[in-house]
Amino acid sequence: MHPSTREITQRTPAQESLIKELRALLPVTAVLTDPEDLRPFECDGLSVYRRLPLVVVLPDTIEQVQAIMQLCHKLNIAVVARGTGTGLSGGALPLGDGVLLSLARFKRILNIDPLNAMATVQPGVRNLAISEAAAAHGMYYAPDPSSQIACTIGGNVAENSGGVHCLKYGLTVHNVLMLKIITIEGEFLTIGAETLDAPGYDVLALMSGSEGMLGIIVEVTVKLLARPERAQVVLAAFDDVVKAGEAVGSIIAAGIIPAGLEMMDRLAIQAAEDFAHAGYPRHAEAILLCELDGSNAEVSEHIMTACKLLTECGATEVRTATDEAERQLLWKGRKSAFPAVGRISPDYYCMDGTIPRRQLPHVLKQMSQWSAEYGLPVANVFHAGDGNLHPLILFDANKPGELARTEEFGRRILKLCVEAGGTITGEHGVGMEKIDQMCIQFQSAELSQFHAVKAAFDPLGLLNPGKAVPTLHRCAEFGAMHVHHGELRHPELERF
Amino acid sequence: MTESHDSLTPHNNVAKDNRAALQQQVMDAIDTRTPLNICGNNTKSFLGRASQGETLSLAEHRGIIEYDPRELVLTARTGTPLTEIEATLAEAAQMLAFEPPHFGDGATLGGTIACGLSGPRRPYAGAARDAVLGCQIINGRGEHLRFGGQVMKNVAGYDVSRLMVGAFGTLGVLLEVSLKVLPRPAASLTLIQECPQNEAIQRMSHLLSQPVPVDAACYHAGHCYLRIAGSEQAVRHAQKQLGGEPLKDSISFWHSLREHQLHFFLSDKPLYRVVVKPATPALNIAGEWLLDWGGAQRWLASDEPQALIREQVSATGGHVTLLRAGAQADVVFTPLSPAMLHLHQRLKNSFDPHRIFNPDRMYAGL
Numbered sequence: 001m002h003p004s005t006r007e008i009t010q011r012t013p014a015q016e017s018l019i020k021e022l023r024a025l026l027p028v029t030a031v032l033t034d035p036e037d038l039r040p041f042e043c044d045g046l047s048v049y050r051r052l053p054l055v056v057v058l059p060d061t062i063e064q065v066q067a068i069m070q071l072c073h074k075l076n077i078a079v080v081a082r083g084t085g086t087g088l089s090g091g092a093l094p095l096g097d098g099v100l101l102s103l104a105r106f107k108r109i110l111n112i113d114p115l116n117a118m119a120t121v122q123p124g125v126r127n128l129a130i131s132e133a134a135a136a137h138g139m140y141y142a143p144d145p146s147s148q149i150a151c152t153i154g155g156n157v158a159e160n161s162g163g164v165h166c167l168k169y170g171l172t173v174h175n176v177l178m179l180k181i182i183t184i185e186g187e188f189l190t191i192g193a194e195t196l197d198a199p200g201y202d203v204l205a206l207m208s209g210s211e212g213m214l215g216i217i218v219e220v221t222v223k224l225l226a227r228p229e230r231a232q233v234v235l236a237a238f239d240d241v242v243k244a245g246e247a248v249g250s251i252i253a254a255g256i257i258p259a260g261l262e263m264m265d266r267l268a269i270q271a272a273e274d275f276a277h278a279g280y281p282r283h284a285e286a287i288l289l290c291e292l293d294g295s296n297a298e299v300s301e302h303i304m305t306a307c308k309l310l311t312e313c314g315a316t317e318v319r320t321a322t323d324e325a326e327r328q329l330l331w332k333g334r335k336s337a338f339p340a341v342g343r344i345s346p347d348y349y350c351m352d353g354t355i356p357r358r359q360l361p362h363v364l365k366q367m368s369q370w371s372a373e374y375g376l377p378v379a380n381v382f383h384a385g386d387g388n389l390h391p392l393i394l395f396d397a398n399k400p401g402e403l404a405r406t407e408e409f410g411r412r413i414l415k416l417c418v419e420a421g422g423t424i425t426g427e428h429g430v431g432m433e434k435i436d437q438m439c440i441q442f443q444s445a446e447l448s449q450f451h452a453v454k455a456a457f458d459p460l461g462l463l464n465p466g467k468a469v470p471t472l473h474r475c476a477e478f479g480a481m482h483v484h485h486g487e488l489r490h491p492e493l494e495r496f
Numbered sequence: 497m498t499e500s501h502d503s504l505t506p507h508n509n510v511a512k513d514n515r516a517a518l519q520q521q522v523m524d525a526i527d528t529r530t531p532l533n534i535c536g537n538n539t540k541s542f543l544g545r546a547s548q549g550e551t552l553s554l555a556e557h558r559g560i561i562e563y564d565p566r567e568l569v570l571t572a573r574t575g576t577p578l579t580e581i582e583a584t585l586a587e588a589a590q591m592l593a594f595e596p597p598h599f600g601d602g603a604t605l606g607g608t609i610a611c612g613l614s615g616p617r618r619p620y621a622g623a624a625r626d627a628v629l630g631c632q633i634i635n636g637r638g639e640h641l642r643f644g645g646q647v648m649k650n651v652a653g654y655d656v657s658r659l660m661v662g663a664f665g666t667l668g669v670l671l672e673v674s675l676k677v678l679p680r681p682a683a684s685l686t687l688i689q690e691c692p693q694n695e696a697i698q699r700m701s702h703l704l705s706q707p708v709p710v711d712a713a714c715y716h717a718g719h720c721y722l723r724i725a726g727s728e729q730a731v732r733h734a735q736k737q738l739g740g741e742p743l744k745d746s747i748s749f750w751h752s753l754r755e756h757q758l759h760f761f762l763s764d765k766p767l768y769r770v771v772v773k774p775a776t777p778a779l780n781i782a783g784e785w786l787l788d789w790g791g792a793q794r795w796l797a798s799d800e801p802q803a804l805i806r807e808q809v810s811a812t813g814g815h816v817t818l819l820r821a822g823a824q825a826d827v828v829f830t831p832l833s834p835a836m837l838h839l840h841q842r843l844k845n846s847f848d849p850h851r852i853f854n855p856d857r858m859y860a861g862l
Contacts, residue, residue, distance in 0.1 A: 115775035117704040139705050160651045167648060173655065174626050187835055195771045196618065196792050197662070199815045199830040200840055200858070202625055205658030209651045229707040249566035255589055255679035295709060297729035354647040356567050386648035387567075426649035434652075441652050445639040452846035453654050456839065469653065 011054070015097070018075055019055055022099075025067045030105075032056040041100050044085040044092040045147070048403070049432050053080070053094030060105035062180070062188065062218045069216065070186035072099055078462045079184075081212040083124060083155030086147040088350060089431030091159065091211045091467055098465075101216065103154050109133050110219070118177055118194065120221045123154025127161075130222060139224040142169035145427070146335055154217045160209030162427035164260040164334070167385035168293075171427070173208035175223045181207065181215035184458045194221060206453070211429055212464040214457040228293040231259060233327045234306055236315040237284035241265055241380075244286035245360040247313035248384045251290065254309060256302050260291035261385030262334050265364075268341065268379040268392070275340035278333025279326075281317055288315075288384065289334055337381045338392070345377070345394035349406050353417030354388045354426035363420055367391055367413060374409045376402075388426035389417070415440050430468045438468075439475035447472060511559025513573065515640065515671055521552055522669060522852070523638040531855050534665040536575055537602030540611050542820060544664050544857045545828050552669065554606050561672065562646070565590055569629060569646045571674040574606025581605060585677055593621040593678040595712075597754045606670045612662025615754040616712035616723070619704075619774070619789045625661035627675045633660065633668035636848030646674045659843075665854040666862060667847040681711070681725035686749065687740030689720045693778045693785065696720035700790040701775035708734050712750060715787040716760065723750065753788060760786050763797035766821040768805060770794040772814035781808055806830065829858060837862075 011019070022031050032038060033055050043050040059065050072079050078098035085092055094100045106122035109129065113119065114137035119130055127148040131140040144163035145151055151161070157179065160172045169175070178192040192204035207214055238244040244263055251258065264272065266285050273280040280287055288310070292302045303320060310318045321327035333340075341348050355363055364380065371378045377394045391413055395406040414424040414437045424430070424437040438447070450469040454461070470478070525532050531549030541547060558575035565588035572581055578598055585591055595615030596608045609631075614623040630644025633656075644650055644657035660670060691699070696715035703710050703722070709730050712723035721743065724734040735742070743749060752758045761767065763784060770779070774791040783798025798805065802818065802825075809816045815830035832840060837859065844851070844862050856862065 114705045115701045116773040118773075137705050138707070160655070162649050170622065170626065171649065173658070174622060189835055189839070193771075193815065194773050194813050195815065196789065197612070197623065197771060199817075200832050200836060201663055201667075201843060202612075202658050202661055203839070203843075205625060205655045205661075209655055214654075224705075226705050226707045252568060252679075253566050253588075255682060257679065294726065295707065295730045295733055297733040298709070298727045301727045301729045354649045356564075356569070356646060358564065358567060383649070388647075388649045421645070422647050423645055423650040423652050425652050426647070427651060429651055430653075438652060443641075445637075446641045446643065446653070449635060449639075449641055449656070449847070450653055453656070453843065456842035456846045 014075070015054055018071070018077060021071055022055060022057055022068065025071065026057060026059060026064055030058040030060070030064070032058070041082065041085070041094060041102065044082070044087040044090060046088050046090045046431070046433055049090040049093045051094050051096055053100035054097050056100045056102060058102045058105050062182070065101070065182045065216055065218055066186045066188065068099070068101060069182050069184060072462060073185050073460070076460065076462065078465050079216070080464050081154075081158070081216050083152035084126075084150050086151040087155060087159060087431065088352070088428040089425070089433040091429050091431035091464070093432050093467070095465070103152065103217075106154070106218065112137065112224075114139055114224070116194065117224045118221055119224055120219065121153055123157075123217045123220055124152050127151050127153055127156055134224050135227075138227050140227050141222050142175055142225050143172050146338070153220050153222065157208055157217055157220055158210065158212050159427070159429045162383070162388065164262060164383060166383065166388075167261060168257050168259050169225070173205055176204065176208060176220060177223055178221035179204065179207055179217055180219035181217050183215050184460065184462050189215070192221075209429070211431060211468040213454055213468050214463065228259075228295075230296045230299045231291055231293040231327070232299050232303055233289055233291045233321050233330050234303060234310065235280070235317075235319050235330055236288045236290065236310040237281040237317040238286045238288070238314065239284065239316055240314070241286040241364055242361045243314045244288050245357065245384070247288060247310050247315065248357060250309045250313055251306055252385075254305055256292070256306060258290045258306075258385060259293040260289065261383070262289045263287070263380075263382040263384040264334065264337060265380040267377060268337050268381050271340040271344050271379060272333040272337045275343060276329070276333040276336045278329050280333055284316065289330060334381070337379075341379050341392045341394065346396040346398065347394075349393040349395065349410055350428075351389070351391045351393070351410055351413050352425050352428040353414050353422055354386070355417050355420045355422035357384070357387045359420040359422070363389065363416060366416055370409055370412060374405055376406060376409055383426070386426070387422065411437065432467055435467065435470045435474070436478045438470050439478050444472050444475065447475065511573070512556055513559075514557035514575075518552065518554070518557060518669060518671070519634055519638060519640060522634050525550065525552075525852050526636070526638055526850055529850055530852070532852050534610070534669055534854055536604035536607040537600070539598065539600030539603045540607045543611055545826070545860070547854065547857055549855070554604065554669070555602070557671065558604075560584055567646070568677050569674055570677050571646060571672060572605050573672055574604060574609070574670045576605045578603045578605060578608060586680070589680050590677045591680045592627065592675065594618055594624045594627050595754060596624060597756070599755065605673055609661050609673050610663065610665045610670060616714065616750055616788055619792055620711045621678070625658045627677070628657050628661055628673060629676055630674040631657040631660055631670055632672040633670055635668045636850055636852050640671070644674065648676060664857045666844060666858055668853065683728045683731040684711075684723060684725040684746070685731050685735060686721055686723045686743040686746035687735065687738055688743045689740040690718055691720050692718070693787070696787065697775065697777060697791045704774065704790065708737060710790075713790040714753060715791070716753070716758070721749070758786070760784060760795070760797070765797040765799050766802075767819045768796040768798065769817040769819055770796050770809050770814060771816075772809065772812050776812050776814065779808055779812070781805055802827070826860070832859065
């Protein structure tokens with residue numbers, strides 16, 4: 001059912017000629033065709049989807065990227081862009097007859113400008129490296145996806161990556177000022193500006209989260225923020241997940257916007273505790289980690305209020321980290337939740353729906369019912385502040401049929417998120433993985449509008465084809481066409 | 497749509513869903529190829545190039561549809577007056593963080609979003625586009641479409657909702673918008689200090705890298721104004737750090753700045769909005785200057801030739817919008833490069849293939 005790894009046996013004359021022309025454009029080490037060299041590029045962070053590309057190119061100048069795009073455009077060859085491949089939705093899955101364009105060699109930090117609170121970097125710069133470079137000026141880049149030590153800023157823009165601090169500091173789209181891109185025709189465009197806004201349409205917003213469908217990002221200018229004077233984390237334990245959810249609402253209703261507000265359920269707590277020894281209460285049904293940042297005085301004031309509210313909401317235990325080491329340890333537990341779950345189960349499947357927070361009790365209850373039905377345990381890690389849910393379905397891919405059952409379970413969860421007023425993906429992107437679920441979230445007229453937007457940038461459909469937005473035909477086959485008020489759009493299409 | 501039990505009662509006594517009629521008017525306009533001039537209460541008709549076409553009024557399509565303070569999300573029809581939205585938010589001690597200018601009593605949500613207007617807090621809390629979570633529109637094929645949603649994190653599909661912000665209605669008719677809202681700060685104080693312009697620019701720019709709770713900064717008539725906001729303790733602490741004299745009627749000052757009601761804005765000269773990097777030194781263009789957004793948005797009242805102003809600002813990497821030029825000007829926004837204009841035309845065509853919506857309002861030919 002998934003595209004499987006295949007060896008390259010025979011290339012067509014046209015493909016041979018493409019490779020020859022690429023070699024003429026690029027240094028010898030920048031064109032890979034040997035299956036062994038292609039192997040590291042066969043998948044991204046969602047490794048159930050694998051496919052060897054026809055050829056990998058590793059340019060290191062903008063001119064090279066332009067030349068590659070001009071060539072591919074001329075020869076009608078599809079291009080998939082890739083950073084370090086940490087994406088979780090198969091967005092960088094290569095095409096067997098296409099070019100995989102790696103931006104890994106674009107690794108330079110071009111400028112840190114504290115006076116204008118911005119940094120300009122190449123797309124292959126790691127997320128964390130920007131904050132490290134800005135630290136000398138007391139500044140940092142706010143979005144912090146959990147893969148931040150490895151993931152690149154180019155990929156972050158393409159996926160509109162989030163992190164644990166989104167509620168207060170926003171997603172990538174809120175923290176990028178300007179992009180330089182190469183279009184499918186090989187044209188160089190500047191999107192946005194070094195200023196707080198730019199003339200014309202907000203193409204910058206459109207590029208954020210566009211999953212490599214609209215252009216190749218070759219330079220990124222991000223906003224930098226002053227590092228807060230102090231950050232403090234509160235841990236609260238609950239004997240009931242619903243109570244923990246209500247506590248989140250109470251903190252926000254009190255006018256406090258925590259820098260991070262994370263929830264874990266019992267299975268996730270136990271796995272994380274065994275792995276990281278963070279000092280989590282093992283028998284709690286849920287814990288909340290609530291981080292407050294700002295000036296020293298404000299943090300003290302907010303900590304007192306938050307502790308009081310958490311206790312009033314029925315927390316069985318409330319404590320604050322006594323020092324920076326303990327704060328780091330409490331976060332380590334949360335940040336290692338995925339690998340921790342990976343230790344207690346042969347495989348896990350990470351979902352990424354978002355729901356309005358008030359729907360949490362309903363969604364959790366339904367998931368635990370399905371978990372029992374499928375016989376597949378679920379550990380829940382939840383960005384509680386912004387409603388982004390990461391249920392981890394535990395399974396064993398070696399057991400026949402278990403992957404298929406897991407995927408079916410996952411699809412039901414995403415449908416549930418949409419029905420609850422949320423979305424199928426909060427931060428991991430649609431990619432290859434959730435392409436069918438797009439048919440649940442959007443009607444055909446909306447999908448058609450997405451295709452029209454895509455065509456405005458890429459009329460031939462050569463940039464990352466087959467990802468992010470399904471064709472209407474695919475939705476008809478998937479059988480999940482969203483029917484609104486009984487109106488069926490495009491009645492002329494056959495449905496199976 | 498469901499409302500949770502603890503939702504506040506919105507002030508929507510005159511709520512009305514006019515979508516069907518609006519959609520019909522759009523369909524008729526498509527059939528007859530009649531351009532539509534999309535309007536709320538005309539408070540922003542002075543922005544952009546001259547409007548043309550038959551009026552498509554959103555003024556009666558109004559009402560807050562959903563607001564739950566605990567979710568920090570408000571959804572309203574686009575004809576809803578901003579005053580109604582702000583009053584509803586204030587009851588729960590919340591606000592629109594981007595502090596939108598109204599430019600008139602009847603200002604609506606739709607006009608604010610379509611023009612992409614943000615007030616003094618913008619550099620510190622984000623712009624109108626940053627607050628937009630989702631929208632419903634009618635496109636130029638007469639289709640009713642929904643993009644984004646009512647949750648903070650949502651990466652399904654292209655971000656069409658934010659594309660609508662500042663598009664001046666040229667891509668579609670906005671029907672509903674969902675916005676992220678924030679708590680109002682518990683305390684706020686404005687500190688004023690006399691200083692020359694370049695010193696104010698340096699001071700405001702320097703504060704961007706400092707952990708101080710500044711949420712507005714401007715330079716006007718020889719004085720630097722810093723607004724600090726947060727918890728009582730945070731404000732008291734920042735006051736000690738920053739120095740300067742507390743300004744008595746600060747609410748009215750920032751309101752007058754936001755609404756262009758300060759004496760500065762009464763000048764007869766053409767008014768330009770100059771957007772530059774915040775640390776850009778004072779520009780050598782004759783006229784009167786007022787610096788908002790910590791130096792990142794500068795108002796210039798000047799009789800200098802428009803071409804000269806555009807050239808000087810472009811040289812710094814900035815851009816210029818002409819407002820209140822007497823008659824509505826031909827060139828209002830900074831011209832786009834040929835490649836960008838081409839992309840804009842293709843985007844326009846993808847939403848509005850018959851060029852029904854606000855044609856030429858942003859750029860000639862768009």
